[in-house]
Amino acid sequence: xxxxxxxxxxxxxxxxxxxxxxxxxxxxxxxxxxxxxxxxxxxxxxxxxxxxxxxxxxxxxxxxxxxxxxxxxxxxxxxxxxxxxxxxxxxxxxxxxxxxxxxxxxxxxxxxxxxxxxxxxxxxxxxxxxxxxxxxxxxxxxxxxxxxxxxxxxxxxxxxx
Numbered sequence: 001x002x003x004x005x006x007x008x009x010x011x012x013x014x015x016x017x018x019x020x021x022x023x024x025x026x027x028x029x030x031x032x033x034x035x036x037x038x039x040x041x042x043x044x045x046x047x048x049x050x051x052x053x054x055x056x057x058x059x060x061x062x063x064x065x066x067x068x069x070x071x072x073x074x075x076x077x078x079x080x081x082x083x084x085x086x087x088x089x090x091x092x093x094x095x096x097x098x099x100x101x102x103x104x105x106x107x108x109x110x111x112x113x114x115x116x117x118x119x120x121x122x123x124x125x126x127x128x129x130x131x132x133x134x135x136x137x138x139x140x141x142x143x144x145x146x147x148x149x150x151x152x153x154x155x156x157x158x159x160x161x
Contacts, residue, residue, distance in 0.1 A: 002049065002160040004095060004102075004151055008134035013156065014101050020050040023096060026075050026146055042098045043075060043148040050096045056150050057138050058125040060086035072123065075146040079123055090125075094150035095158070099139060102149055104131055116142035126152060 001016035026043050044050055054074040062083045063069055069078055069085035079086050105128040107120075112127065120127050122140025128149070129135050136155040141147045 002158045004049070004097070004156050004158055006130035006132060006134055006136055007155050007157055008136075009130060009132040011104075011130055011132060013104060013130060013136065013151070014049075014097060015047075017047060017049045017097065017101060020044065020048050023050045023052050023074070040145075040147045042100075043146050044096045044098050046098045046101060048098070049101075052094045052096050052150065053092060055088040055090045055092050056094045057088060057090040057122060059089050060123075061089045063087050075148070076123075076140075077145050091150075091152060091154075093153045094138075095153060095156065097149050097151060099141060099147065099149045102128075102137065102151070105129065105137055105139075105149075106131065108135060118143040119147075121145060122148075122150070126155075 003012050003016055004014045005012050056073050063085045066084045071077055072079035072086055073088040108127055108129055119141035120139050121142045122138050126135040126138050128137040128139050136152055138150045
């Protein structure tokens with residue numbers, strides 16, 4: 001079992017979680033069809049976590065092939081900047097958890113980096129903080145992308161037993 005803590009203050013941010021061997025696949029077919037939230041189900045089930053080996057979120061770099069762009073990050077969507085389609089050059093090894101497994105995390109003041117249609121898109125960088133105020137995670141929970149919470153591997157740490 002593993003509990004994730006804030007590196008700034010040591011506060012436990014999650015309950016005991018069990019590691020998954022890989023990041024689960026997500027399907028666009030599983031979106032909330034009653035249109036209440038229009039969100040996909042969480043990438044990671046409650047009570048579990050997975051380590052995402054791929055880059056996630058900001059910063060972004062321009063993709064080489066603008067004619068056949070790829071999603072900006074795994075399980076993500078196309079992102080177009082001023083110079084064209086971009087790909088993530090963000091942090092690798094983020095810890096994916098179900099958003100409800102880190103219920104004490106809060107949006108940054110003034111909802112900084114939390115823009116989106118039906119929820120935060122997660123493409124602007126850290127947008128959730130520990131109760132102590134330290135930015136520690138990125139929530140992606142908009143209607144057109146995945147629903148997942150990425151704990152920053154430097155701003156958080158794991159305690160396992």
